[in-house]
Amino acid sequence: MEMSKESQGPFGPKVGKGWPVMGLFFVLAWMPAIGWGVVHSDLPTWRMWTLLALLTLYAVGYLVLPFLLWGRPVRNRLFAIFAHLGVGIALVIGLGLDSMPLLIYALAMASFALPTRPMLMINGGTLAGFAVIILVTSPVHGPWSSWVTLISITGCLSAMGRMLHVNRRLQEAQAEIAALAVSGERARLARDLHDILGHSLTTITLKAGLARRVLETSDDRDRAMGEIREVEELSRQALGDVRATVSGYREVSLSGELVGARAALRAAEVAADLPHAVDNVRPELQQAFGYVLREGVTNVLRHSQATRCEVRLGENWLEVRDNGRSSCAKVTSSRDSGGGNGLSGLADRVAEVGGTIEAGPLPEGGFSLRVRVGEIATGDQPEDRTDSVVQRRTSQVRPSVGLA
Structure with a gap:
């Protein structure tokens, strides 16, 4: 059975070739020092060897x-990550709460290998x-600094894991769009050529035969x-x-x-409310x-x-709106939008037909990109819910401002 994109993790079924070197670097950066401290401590022999065994198992x-889990079903990864986290917790209990930052290795694995909900449950539950x-043990003089270190690094790792996950899903959506576009356009071109040339070539054949x-x-x-x-x-x-x-092709x-x-939003698991x-x-x-529609949907993703994501059309207007983050940063991205991309490129295209671009957050949350040409007729008016914090006429948009 084919796994869903959400179940495959941010890196997909394969791990990068650089992971052994990078992972070994992280292990050698800290764990040998922990082992050295255990060997030269006054712990009983049985406890020393137990901690060293746990430390070795944790590092391995x-x-x-990563090589065993990526591309596996979520339930398999959950079992392995729980086991790895259990070894880490046992190690922290044996070494003392000051060694809590050791759990970064296990929580990093959860951050990068699991979908959002189980990742938050594991990482949040461990920290809590x-x-x-x-x-309970030492509310005043307890190792709060170690706990703050752990929660800070875990938060950063979780954000990185989500970013990689979203980027991979976007790449998959773009690849699917490209494949669908190529397949659909090839079929349309073949159909159009058949319809256009079929009659003409048949008539040419008949008349050439008649002349002969x-x-x-x-x-x-x-x-x-x-x-x-x-x-x-x-x-x-x-x-x-x-x-x-x-x-025309x-x-x-x-x-x-x-x-x-519609295909892109479906691939990215965004509910699409589009006209037919x-x-x-x-x-x-x-x-x-x-x-405009292409740029608006790209920015939603x-x-x-x-x-x-909702798209509404009228005789001389179009609106794309979503329920995501209502941040103006989407509009004022500093990327050069040459070549027709971004808000500047849209402004040029819409200016050719005498239109206006309006973009801004919605009061109830989300973002709206609206284009209109001339006055909107009564009864054809889109629902006015933008906050008007970003409103630009196409003739006033600078080339250095882009949406994408």
Whole structure:
């Protein structure tokens, strides 16, 4: 059974080739010093050897588990990570609470190998449990500094794990969009060429055959020449149709972008509320709105952490909104948006049809990107829920400002 993208972890089924070196570096940076301290302590022999065995098992698990777990079902990874964490907790209990930062190795494994919910449960439960132990045993003079160190590093590792996970899902969504686009456009081009050329080539074949028979059976050269001239005209017409088809194949269409947006949002596990037709949009605006839709959905996937995306269309307006983070940082990204990307590129495209771009957070949370051309007719007005903190006319957008 194929695993879901969420179950595969941020790195997918394979671990990078650099992990043995990097993992060994992290192990050698600290664990040998812990072992040295255990050997030269006054602990009983049985306890010393037990701690050394636990330390060795803990280090080996940290190095080996990534190769064994990545790409496995979540339940298998949960079992192994619980076992590794149990070894770490036993080691901390044996060494003392001051050694709590040793748990970073196990919690890092959970941060990078597990989906968000089980990761938060394991990491949060471990941190909360040790906080309770400190409060019970020594609330004033307890090793709070070690606990703060552990929670700080764990928080950073958890954020890195989520970022890698989201980036991988975005790459998969982009790859799926590209594959769907290539497959769909190939099928459309084949269909269009068949429809356009089928009749023309059939007619050319019939008329060429007729001209041949006329020349073979009679001396009616005028009739034969008329048929040949019609063949020539049909050939030129077919060539023009092919060129028009290829030109259309390279253009952006609003309906095609809706299909791509639906596939991208589905791949990223974002609930999509999209229109099923674009007939209500003025034909001369559909190409420009196609670029707006593409950019808006890309920003939902890259920046918003949204779980829902809505697209609304009218005769001369389009709106993309989500329920993610309502941050203006999405609008004021410092990346150069040359080549038609970002808000500046959208502004140029919309300016060609005399339109306006408005972007900003929604009062109830989320973000809205809206484009309109001219005045919106009564009854066709989109729901006005933006906070108007970011509102730019296309003629005033600077090239250095981008959405993506």
